[in-house]
Amino acid sequence: MEPINHVAGRAIPFGRKNVDTDAIIPAHWLKTITREGLGKGAFEAVKKEPGNVFADPDYAGAPILIAGDNFGCGSSREHAAWALLDMGVKCVIAPSFSDIFSGNAFKNGILTAALPQEAIDRLMEVAKTDPIDVDLETQTVTTPFQDRFTFDIDPFRKHCLENGLDEVGLTMAQGDAISAHEAKARAQMPFLARTPATVD
Amino acid sequence: MTKNPRTLYQKIWDAHVVDTRDDGTCLIYIDRHLVHEVTSPQAFEGLRTAGRPVRRPDLTLAVPDHNLPTTARRDAAGKVLPIEDPESATQLAALRKNAPEFGIRYIDATDREQGIVHVVGPEQGFSLPGATIVCGDSHTACHGGVGALAFGIGTTEVEHVLATQTLLLKQSKTMEVRVEGKLGAGVTPKDVILHVIGVIGTAGGTGYVIEYRGNVFEEMSIEGRLTVCNMSIEGGARAGLVAPDEKTFEYIKGRPYAPTGDDWDKAVAWWKSLATDEGATFDKSVSIRAEDIQPTVTWGTSPEDTSAIGGVVPAPEDFADASKREAVKVSLDYMGLTPGTKLTDVEVQNVFIGSCTNSRIEDIRAAAEVLKGRHKADNVKWAIVVPGSGLVKAQAEAEGLDKIITDAGLEWREPGCSACLAMNPDKVPAGERCASTSNRNFTGRQGPGSRTHLMSPAMAAAAAVTGKLTDVRELVG
The missing domain is CATH 3.30.499.10 (Aconitase, domain 3)
Structure with missing residues (x-):
């Protein structure tokens, strides 16, 4: 997972409330064998609406998505986070997120920053013309117009995001303990610690 | 102690x-x-x-x-x-x-x-x-x-x-499922586990790891124990196990990935130390008399919907729990069954013998024993036997079991998961019944609209012969 400290650039002023994961990535995209390439299916229905923000070339590859209350509700599909990542989104700003979605986003290195509706309204306005800046260390969202909003984040999640640690990465950081167990197993339970060379 | x-x-x-x-x-x-x-x-x-x-x-x-x-x-x-x-x-x-x-x-x-x-x-x-x-x-x-x-x-x-x-x-809680006594003729490991699930329910083992104990499991073959443990998840338990014994060691010895030489000796010594200590306690215990277990089939869309083959389709009112009554109503409607119908009057159009639960050589032998010299009923349109592996297939063929199976009008297939979950082309048509040796009778599991009755390989073979759910003891015994 890529470490994330600072996300700066254009922000997609989507703004809708109760965006469910079916809307983020419809079920027929789940038959894939990879986590990649799901960006094509992201917001498939919205993309069919005339004049939708995703069709605006100004926002192509934008790293920030601004949405309304309860973003990511519904199904637990991790494909929703994979789809956003594939679109280039590294940070979603909304008044609130579904628990499951924010957990999935976190596991995939996407920052979810919750801000009050007034701040969202202001950022939606700025996003139409100018870039937005999200800083994880100071937990702030700023604009070129001196706007400054702070957000809360669980310290453990912050640590993981800043260091690019996912659960696999965290366990890998315990590599020494795992190696120690393997060494002990080789001595005490060699029959479990290896398979016979004859099958190689 | x-x-x-x-x-x-x-x-x-x-x-x-x-x-x-x-x-x-x-x-x-x-x-x-x-x-x-x-x-x-x-x-x-x-x-x-x-x-x-x-x-x-x-x-x-x-x-x-x-x-x-x-x-x-x-x-x-x-x-x-x-x-x-x-x-x-x-x-x-x-x-x-x-x-x-x-x-x-x-x-x-x-x-x-x-x-x-x-x-x-x-x-x-x-x-x-x-x-x-x-x-x-x-x-x-x-x-x-x-x-x-x-x-x-x-x-x-x-x-x-x-x-x-x-x-x-996180460590699970422990549950002991003890079955003691003498299993009757025609009662197989599959009947034991179906009966156990019927007793504990599909959520009975949730949060637990089950240890199967008692003389019935001690006397059971390794393949039988694999069948039993396989369906632990249908009782809600993420894992189920039987203590390794001499029979286990004998089963493993000499297999390609098995430990050899010094490793083998160390392994056996450690394996012998694994049995539950006298005085160890379980968070939950269930005790079942082997004599109470009959050849068993399912009638509904949950693996806990079991009955002895001699029974009848139950009515929703037979259940005390209101939500279960509702579930039974829905399930009987899906299965196209009327309460009170004798299970042995229920006709099947399909037979599936296979799956990770029942596709080992002992399973194929048990099916062949019933099929030998008999032929599938005319109303059985599709009947397949799917060995669990290429080695099981080869062994069965060496014993001539494939010939018995095909002579009886059943198809002898290549190994795989097959009609257990119908992810491949092997599907049961909508509205039709299947006598199946698999592990799940969920709605649509064997294909959209399919109706599954779970049972042992011998019972599925018996159903193929008569075209109905059948007490295998009436054919062989």
């Missing part, structure tokens, strides 16, 4: 703790990892994206099973036939590419050793007593039959195990 008496489960757990966190979560070492084509592609992709290797490819074994058609895999000239379904073909191709790329041993669809992961593991001696075994499939509980702590995991966990050979887990 031992000072700190422990259960079999606790002993295996203790031997695998890498680290314990303040909240009780443990990092548990995984000894053996089985991989199949459906739940692994994103895990491999995750490793590739992060640039991570597989920590212990030597403890990992990949084999395709879920998507494979069970029809011939090569044409008359020996050329490998393509997989027609493009999505199945893609998933199968992904495993064929991923395994060697990450240095993992891979058994191909056309290899003799190919089969259902849960048949291949024990058969190859890859699954060992006292080992922690995982696979991205809930029927991994199966390997508890050789005394392993084995359970199913999700794709994210598959990636975690591939990268670290560990899993973050």
Whole structure:
């Protein structure tokens, strides 16, 4: 997972409330064998609406998505986070997120920053013309117009995001303990610690 | 009595703790990892994206099973036939590419050793007593039959195990299912586990690891124990196991992945120490008399919907719980059954003998014994026997069982998961019944609208012969 400290650039002023994961990535995209390439299916229905923000070339590859209350509700599909990542989104700003979605986003290195509706309204306005800046260390969202909003984040999640640690990465950081167990197993339970060379 | 008496489960757990966190979560070492084509592609992709290797490819074994058609895999000239379904073909191709790329041993669809992961593991001696075994499939509980702590995991966990050979887990509660007495004629391990699930319910084992105890399991063959443990998950338990004994050691010895020489001696010594200590306690205990178990079938859409074959289709009012009454109503409607109907009056149009629950050589022998010299009934349109692996298939053919099966009008197929979950072309048509030796009778499990009756291989063979759910004891005995 890529470490994330600072996300700066254009922000997609989507703004809708109760965006469910079916809307983020419809079920027929789940038959894939990879986590990649799901960006094509992201917001498939919205993309069919005339004049939708995703069709605006100004926002192509934008790293920030601004949405309304309860973003990511519904199904637990991790494909929703994979789809956003594939679109280039590294940070979603909304008044609130579904628990499951924010957990999935976190596991995939996407920052979810919750801000009050007034701040969202202001950022939606700025996003139409100018870039937005999200800083994880100071937990702030700023604009070129001196706007400054702070957000809360669980310290453990912050640590993981800043260091690019996912659960696999965290366990890998315990590599020494795992190696120690393997060494002990080789001595005490060699029959479990290896398979016979004859099958190689 | 031992000072700190422990259960079999606790002993295996203790031997695998890498680290314990303040909240009780443990990092548990995984000894053996089985991989199949459906739940692994994103895990491999995750490793590739992060640039991570597989920590212990030597403890990992990949084999395709879920998507494979069970029809011939090569044409008359020996050329490998393509997989027609493009999505199945893609998933199968992904495993064929991923395994060697990450240095993992891979058994191909056309290899003799190919089969259902849960048949291949024990058969190859890859699954060992006292080992922690995982696979991205809930029927991994199966390997508890050789005394392993084995359970199913999700794709994210598959990636975690591939990268670290560990899993973050909290210890489960322990449950003892004790069956003692003498099983009657025609009562098989499948009947035992169906009966157990009928008693404890599909959520009875939720949060628990089951240890099957008592003389019935001690006297049971290893293949029978695999059948029993396989369906632990249908009772809600993520894992179920039987203490390894001399029979287990004899079963494992000499298999390709089994320990040899000095390792073997050390292994047996340790395995002998694993049995639950006298005085160890279980969080929950269930005791069943072997004499109470009859040849058993399911009538509904939950594996707990069991009945002795001599029974009748129950009525919703027979159940005390209101939500169960409602579920039974829906389920009888789906199954097209009327309360009060004798189970032996229920006609079947399809028969499936196979799955990770019942596709080993003893299962094929049991079916063949019933089929010998008989023929399937005319109303049975589709009846297939799917061996669990290429080696089971070869063994059955060496014993002439394939001939008995085909002479009886049943089809003899190539190994795979097949009609158990109908992910391949083997499906039961909507509205039709199937006498099936698989593990789940869920709505639509064997194909949209399919109606499944779970039972033992001998009972399924009996149903093929008469065209109805049948008490096998009336045919052989």
